[in-house]
Amino acid sequence: MRIIIIGAGEVGYHIARRLAVENKEVVVIDKSAEALRKLAEASDVQTITGSGSSPEILEQAGVEEADILLAVTDSDEINLISCFFANMLNREMTKLARVRSEMYTDYRHLLMDEGAGITKVINPDEEVVNSVLRLMSVPGAVEINEFAGGKIRLIGINLPDGSPLVGTRLIDLRGKIGDDVGIVIAALVRNGELIIPSGLDEIRQGDVIYFVCDIRDQEEIVSRLGVATEPVREVLIIGGGNIGFRLAKALDNKFYHTRLLENRQKRCEFLSEKLDRPIVLMGDSTDQEILREENIQDMDMVIAVTGDEETNILSCLLAKSLGAKRTVTRVNNFGYMPLIEPIGIDYVVCPRQSAINSLLHFIRRGRIISSVNIRGEEAEALEVIAHEDSPIVGKKVKDIDFPRGCLILCFQRGDEVVIPRGDTLIEPKDQLIIISTRQNIPKVEKVLTAKVEFF
The missing domain is CATH 3.30.70.1450 (Regulator of K+ conductance, C-terminal domain)
Structure with a gap:
C-alpha cells in the first residue's frame, strides 16, 4: 500500500510514523524542510520538500500509483486543492481532506461529488464535540467510543475504591456483574501500562477498565461497577470559537443549563445572536472573581476549548480548585496529553487525535x-x-x-x-x-x- 501524506505537522507526523511501523510505503510532502528532517529521523518514510497542491510535486511523489492521499495540513485550501489535482491524476485512489471551516464543510456534498472526487472530508472540530457529548452521557467515564452506528460502546472508566470487581478474575466476571447484561473487558490500564487481558487476569484496585457493551445496558453496567453517575446539568464552556460554538448549539435545549464564557466582544455578540438558551458571558476564564460570580462550585462540568491550550489547562485547574465537579480541556500538543490526568484534570480532548x-x-x-x-x-x-x-x-x-x-x-x-x-x-x-x-x-x-x- 502506497500512501501520500500532505503535511508534516503533528497529524501528518503521527500518522506517518504509525504507518511506517506497519511497513506501509509512505511519502510525506511539506514545504518545511525542518519538519521533514524531524520526521525522517524518527521513521522510515520518503520525504519531498514542496507544496502538496502542486501537480508536479504530486507526480514526483508517485500519485498515479498511490492507493491513498491524506491532505492534513493546517490550511483547508491547500488540502482541498491537493485532493483536486490528485483526483485529476488518479481518480481511483482514496482521497481524504482535513477541513475545519464551515465555509467548506457546509458544502461537503459538493467536495465529495465526482468532480472534486474527495472520498471523505474530516472535520476534527466536529469529532471533538461528539467526544465531549459522549463523555457527558456517562459522567464517570474517561473515554467513550461508538461502533455499529452507535449501538455498541467501548467505555473506559476509573475503577472507584470499593468497586465489587476488585479482586475478580475476568473469567468470573459474569458471576459478579450478572447474566442479564452483556459486558466484555477489552483492556486494563495499570500504572500507566495498557494490558489486553485474558480470562485469568485479575482486576485490581486503581485499574482503569475498558469494556464494551450494548448502549442500552451501559447505565446498569456502570452502576454495578460501583461508579457514581450524577447527570450533567450545569455546564460552563470556556471559549466561543468553532468548537465552543458547536458544543453550545448541541446543548441548546431544556435539559442543560449552559453558560459560554468568551473574552472577545464581537464574538460574544455573534454567539448571543446565534444561541437561544445558553447564556453568553464576556470575560477572562482565569479571573477568579468572574468564576465565583458564575457559581463555579455548582458546575457539573467545565469544558475549556479555546485555541490556547495553556489557557485551557489553567482555566480547568482554577475551576477545579474552586469546586467544579468535572473538567474537560482541549489540547493540541500531543506532548501535553500524558500530563493532564496527573495534574487533576478529568478529561482531555484533542482535535488532532x-x-x-x-x-x-x-x-x-x-x-x-x-x-x-x-x-x-x-x-x-x-x-x-x-x-x-x-x-x-x-x-x-x-x-x-x-x-x-x-x-x-x-x-x-x-x-x-x-x-x-x-x-x-x-x-x-x-x-x-x-x-x-x-x-x-x-x-x-x-x-x-x-x-x-x-x-
Missing part, C-alpha cells in the same frame, strides 16, 4: 469500517466485517488462535448486538469489534484479506 482516528480506518486493509486509538496509540479498536471467505468465519471464538494482545470483543449480527462466549460461532457479515495492540495490527489486516490459515 480525533482527526487521526477518523483517518485511520480508511487506511486499513480488509473490510474495516471504523477504527479508533485507545490510550493514545498503544492499542486500536477496529470495526470489521467478516466476509464469507475469511478464515475466522465458521469458527468458534475460543478456537480462533489470536496472538496475545488481540481480542474479539463483541459484534453486531443483523440488528442484534452479540456479546460472545467461547462457543459463539462467527458467521458471514458479522460486524466485529476487535481490539489489538499496535504491533499486531498488520496480522489482523492479513486475516481480513487473505484466504490462508489464521496467523
